[in-house]
Amino acid sequence: MLLSEPLMRFERVVKIRRGGAGYRLTVDNLIVSSGERLALIGDSGSGKSTILDMMALVLKPDEADDFSFKPMGSDKWQDLWKTWQSKRLTRFEAIRRSSLGYVMQTGGLLPFLTVRDNISLPAELKGTIPTKIWREKLKYLAEELKITHLLTKYPTKVSVGERQRCAIARALVHNPSLVLADEPTASLDPPTAERVFELLLRLSQDCALVVSTHEHRRVVGTDFKVYRLLCRSTSPDQPIEAMVIPPEEYRFSDEGKVETISLEKKKTSELH
Amino acid sequence: MIAFMVPMLTVLGVRDGIIGTLTSRLLENPRNLELTPKGSFNFKEEFFASLKTQSDVAFVVPETRAISATMNLAAPNQPTFDADLSASGPGDPLLKETADKLGQDTDLLIDKIYLAEAVAEKLGVKAGDKVKGRVGRRRKSHDEYASLELTVLGVIPRHITPGYNAFCSLQLLRHTEDFRSGFAVPELGWEGTPKPAGPERYARFRLYSKDLDGVERLRLYLLKQGIDSYTQAAQIELVKRLDHSFTVIFVALLIVVGGGAFASAASGAIDQVAKMRRSLSVLALLGLSKFQLLNFSMFQAALTGLLSTLGAEGLFLALAKALNVYFGDSLGLGERVCYLATWKLVVAGAITIFFMVSASGCAYTKLADIEPSEGMRDV
Known part of the structure; x- marks a missing residue:
C-alpha cells in the first residue's frame, strides 16, 4: 500500500453566488489525500458540483485562507488561490493535464474521435509517459472495463453504459493523482450504475477519488469518507449558507435519516 | 467554399x-511588333546606331525610298514580275521562321533573296531556284537596264508577309537605288556616273520591338524625334x-x-x-x-x-x-x-x-x- 500523502487542501474556501437571496458555500478544512476515497453527498443545488469545479481548477473561489495543491511525489505546495488571483491560468492547464482525471455525468467523450483516441488523448496531452507504457495501461483498462471491442468505434455508436466505462478509462489512462467524478452513474440504469461504480472504485485505487453523488447508499458504509453538504437559510432575505459537514460530525440514524452531531452546537456558538 | x-x-x-x-497570336506574327515611319526621311547611319541601343529594339534595318525599291524578277518560262524590294539582315523576324525551317541564317549575300509567297507563286519558283533580277532607269531619254542572277533562299508564308515582297541584302537595295539615280555600281558591273562620296542616307526603315509593350514605347521614342510611325497598335x-x-x-x-x-x-x-x-x-x-x-x-x-x-x-x-x-x-x-x-x-x-x-x-x-x-x- 502506498503511503498516503495530501494532494489538495481547502482551508475556509468560500464561493459566493449572487441572484435571489444569494448563496454562500464554505469549505472548511478539507484535505484530499492520495489513495483516499471521498464522497460529496447532498441535495441538488447544495454545492457538490461547485466543490468539484473548484477541485478541477475551473471555478474561482471568492475567498480562501488556504487553497493549494501538491503534485504526487513533490513536497512543494502550489498556492492555487494565489494563481487564481494572478490570473496565470496556464498553470492550471498544466496541472489538469498532468494530475487530474475526470469522469463526467454523460461521459463527455469527443464525438469526432474513436473511443481509442478519446482514451489516448489525456496520455498524449500529458506527454511525459512513454507511449509503450500508456498503451499497455490502455489495453489493461480496456480489458478490465470490457470495452476492447469498442475501441475502434465512435462514441455515438456505443451505449450510455459503455460510454461511461470508456470515460473511466480516459480518466485513468494518464495516471492522474486525483480523479474527479461528477455524478458518474446518474445517467445509468441501476444495475449498470452498480457495475460502473464498482469498476471505477476498483481501477482508481492508486489515486485519490472524489465522487459527487445524490445516492448516498452507494457510498455510506463503504471505505468512502463521506462529506455531507447542508444548506441553511435563516430567513428568506438572508443568503443560503451551505456547509460541508465532515464524516465525524454526523451519523445516520437506524431509519436511515441523517442526524447531525455537532452542527447545532457549532451554529449556536457562531451566532453568539 | x-x-x-x-x-x-x-x-x-x-x-x-x-x-x-x-x-501568343499577336506575338506569333512578327508584323505586330513592327514599326515603320510614316513618310520619307533622311536617316543617317548614326540614327540607326542610336536606335539599336534602345532596349526594346529586336531588329532594325534601313530601307530606301519606296519608289526606287522595286525589282523586276524573271524565272524561266514565266511572265516577269515587279516585286517590292526590302532590305533584310541578321535577325530579321520576318525571315526567321522560314530560315529556321530551312536551317539557314538570315545574313544575306548580295546575290541571295527571300521571296514572299505571293511573288514565288507568280514566278513559279521555290527555295533553291534561280531568278533573274532586273532594274531599269531612264537616262537621256534612253531606257537602261541592269541585271543580276539571284538565288531564292526561301519563301516566306503569306501570314507573315502578305504583300509582293522580295528580301535582299541592304547592299543590293542600295545598289538598286544608286543605279536608278544614274550612278554606276562597279561591284556589279552596272554603268553610270560615279557616285559622289558621302555618308549613306536612307528614307525609311523597318523596326521590330522585342515584345508587345515595347511597341508603344518605341513609337513614343520615335515621335519624340519627329518621326510618326505605323504600328499594329490598335490590335495590341x-x-x-x-x-x-x-x-x-x-x-x-x-x-x-x-x-x-x-x-x-x-x-x-x-x-x-x-x-x-x-x-x-x-x-x-x-x-x-x-x-x-x-x-x-x-x-x-x-x-x-x-x-x-x-x-x-x-x-x-x-x-x-x-x-x-x-x-x-x-x-x-x-x-x-x-x-x-x-x-x-x-x-x-x-x-x-x-x-x-x-x-x-x-x-x-x-x-x-x-x-x-x-x-x-x-x-
Whole structure:
C-alpha cells in the first residue's frame, strides 16, 4: 500500500453566488489525500458540483485562507488561490493535464474521435509517459472495463453504459493523482450504475477519488469518507449558507435519516 | 467554399486563356511588333546606331525610298514580275521562321533573296531556284537596264508577309537605288556616273520591338524625334483593353463574391464553435489552452480549406477542359479558352486556406468565453 500523502487542501474556501437571496458555500478544512476515497453527498443545488469545479481548477473561489495543491511525489505546495488571483491560468492547464482525471455525468467523450483516441488523448496531452507504457495501461483498462471491442468505434455508436466505462478509462489512462467524478452513474440504469461504480472504485485505487453523488447508499458504509453538504437559510432575505459537514460530525440514524452531531452546537456558538 | 472558388477560378482561367491565346497570336506574327515611319526621311547611319541601343529594339534595318525599291524578277518560262524590294539582315523576324525551317541564317549575300509567297507563286519558283533580277532607269531619254542572277533562299508564308515582297541584302537595295539615280555600281558591273562620296542616307526603315509593350514605347521614342510611325497598335490595344476588362471583372467579383464568401465562412466558423462548444470545453478541461483550442479550430479550417481547394480545382480543371473542347474549333494548336498556370492554382489554394483560417479566427471571440467547467456536465 502506498503511503498516503495530501494532494489538495481547502482551508475556509468560500464561493459566493449572487441572484435571489444569494448563496454562500464554505469549505472548511478539507484535505484530499492520495489513495483516499471521498464522497460529496447532498441535495441538488447544495454545492457538490461547485466543490468539484473548484477541485478541477475551473471555478474561482471568492475567498480562501488556504487553497493549494501538491503534485504526487513533490513536497512543494502550489498556492492555487494565489494563481487564481494572478490570473496565470496556464498553470492550471498544466496541472489538469498532468494530475487530474475526470469522469463526467454523460461521459463527455469527443464525438469526432474513436473511443481509442478519446482514451489516448489525456496520455498524449500529458506527454511525459512513454507511449509503450500508456498503451499497455490502455489495453489493461480496456480489458478490465470490457470495452476492447469498442475501441475502434465512435462514441455515438456505443451505449450510455459503455460510454461511461470508456470515460473511466480516459480518466485513468494518464495516471492522474486525483480523479474527479461528477455524478458518474446518474445517467445509468441501476444495475449498470452498480457495475460502473464498482469498476471505477476498483481501477482508481492508486489515486485519490472524489465522487459527487445524490445516492448516498452507494457510498455510506463503504471505505468512502463521506462529506455531507447542508444548506441553511435563516430567513428568506438572508443568503443560503451551505456547509460541508465532515464524516465525524454526523451519523445516520437506524431509519436511515441523517442526524447531525455537532452542527447545532457549532451554529449556536457562531451566532453568539 | 467550392461554390465560390469554381466561378472565380473560371473567370481567371478564361481571362488567362483568352488573353494568353490572343497575345501568343499577336506575338506569333512578327508584323505586330513592327514599326515603320510614316513618310520619307533622311536617316543617317548614326540614327540607326542610336536606335539599336534602345532596349526594346529586336531588329532594325534601313530601307530606301519606296519608289526606287522595286525589282523586276524573271524565272524561266514565266511572265516577269515587279516585286517590292526590302532590305533584310541578321535577325530579321520576318525571315526567321522560314530560315529556321530551312536551317539557314538570315545574313544575306548580295546575290541571295527571300521571296514572299505571293511573288514565288507568280514566278513559279521555290527555295533553291534561280531568278533573274532586273532594274531599269531612264537616262537621256534612253531606257537602261541592269541585271543580276539571284538565288531564292526561301519563301516566306503569306501570314507573315502578305504583300509582293522580295528580301535582299541592304547592299543590293542600295545598289538598286544608286543605279536608278544614274550612278554606276562597279561591284556589279552596272554603268553610270560615279557616285559622289558621302555618308549613306536612307528614307525609311523597318523596326521590330522585342515584345508587345515595347511597341508603344518605341513609337513614343520615335515621335519624340519627329518621326510618326505605323504600328499594329490598335490590335495590341484591343488585347490590352480586353485584359484590363477581365481584370476589372475579376477584381469586382473577388470583392463582392469573396466578401460574401468570407462572411459566410466566418459565420460558419462561429456556428462550428457553437456546435462544438461541448467538445471544446472538454478539451479545455483535459488541459488544452485557449491557444491550442484556437489552433485546433484553425487546423480544422485549414483542412476544410485544403479539401475545398482540391475539390474546386478539380471541378475547375474539368470545366476548363470542357470549355477548351467546346471552343476547340476556333482555336489553334496549343491555344486554350480557359487555362490557369499551375502556380496560379497553388496560389489560389494558398489564398483559400489563408481565407478559411482567418475566417475561423473570427470565431475566436466565441472561443474565448468557453469555460472548461462547461465540460464537466451538460449545460
